[in-house]
Amino acid sequence: MLQARDERTLLRCGTAGAVLFVAAFLIIGSVRAGYDPLRHPVSSLSIGSFGWTQAVNFCISGVLVTSFAFGVRSVLLRLGGDWWIPGLVIAVGVGLIGAGFFTTDPINGYPPGAEEVTTATGVLHQLFSAGVFLGLPAASWMLGRLFWATEHPWWAGYCFLTAVAFLAGFVLAALGFGGMPDFQPYAGLYQRITLGIGFGWLLLISLFLRSARFSRAFNVRTRTS
Structure with a gap:
């Protein structure tokens, strides 16, 4: 079991990773010559002479999200949870790291x-990216089930809605990158909205898991040792 200070540090990594990833790709995409954020995927920012900036963003954000997963694991242990949810979050983190190491192919012009x-x-x-685009909605859905089982319907509903909206956005983006004219x-x-939904969920969950409100709601005993 982690000490309380270490656990909170790992949970903060989720906040940092979510904010860094989204903020960085928005900034990088806004200044890249010939790049259209409405049309082109985030991964395409890794292509070219300045592609290292997005590659670094993938890797650092991935390390932070992976670290966050171990904080989640520590919290869920006290709630009787298992490895499924943190394991899925690890898949997201590893997926980001892999996406940083392996550059995508040119697409959509x-x-x-x-x-x-x-x-x-x-x-x-693409294989590593699947860890992000499948791991995030799966983790959200699984956490929603935990919240529902512990009679916290508002957070459960938010998690379920996140999973559904994320998958819907992913499908729309995939249709576009697949060449469908409409x-x-x-x-x-579509991809940016999808990522905003998913990483917004990571941000809010990381804040909630280390809040006093969470401790009261789930009767989680704060450790001092």
């Missing part, structure tokens, strides 16, 4: 003039 071919590196990027011009926007 970015970089301008680049040939859109499939490479082994691009495939690995969705392609706004595929990047």
Whole structure:
């Protein structure tokens, strides 16, 4: 069992990781020449001479989210939880790290003039990204079940809604990146909304799990040793 100070530090990593990831890709995307945030995916920011900035964002955010998962595990141990929820959060963190190490292939016209071919590196990027886009809604749904079982319907409803909205946004983005004309011009926007939903959930959960309100609501005893 972690000491209370260590647990809170790990939970703060969730806040930092969520804020850093979203803020960084919004800033980087707003200043990248030839890049259209409405059309192009976040991963495309890793392509090119300044792609290292987004790659670093992926990796640092992934380390923070992975660290957060161990704080979640410590909290859930006291609630009788298991490894499923923190394991899914770890999948998100590892997915971010892998996405940082393996650059995606050109897609949807970015970089301008680049040939859109499939490479082994691009495939690995997609595989690691699956950990993010599947792990986040799964973790949200599982935590919603825990909140529902412990008779906290508001938080349960928020988690369930997050999972459904995230998956819906993911489908819209996938249709756009898959080349469907009606969705392609706004595929990047759909993806950003989806990521905002998912990482917003991470942010709020990380704040809630270390709040006094959470301790009172779940009768979680604060450890001093």
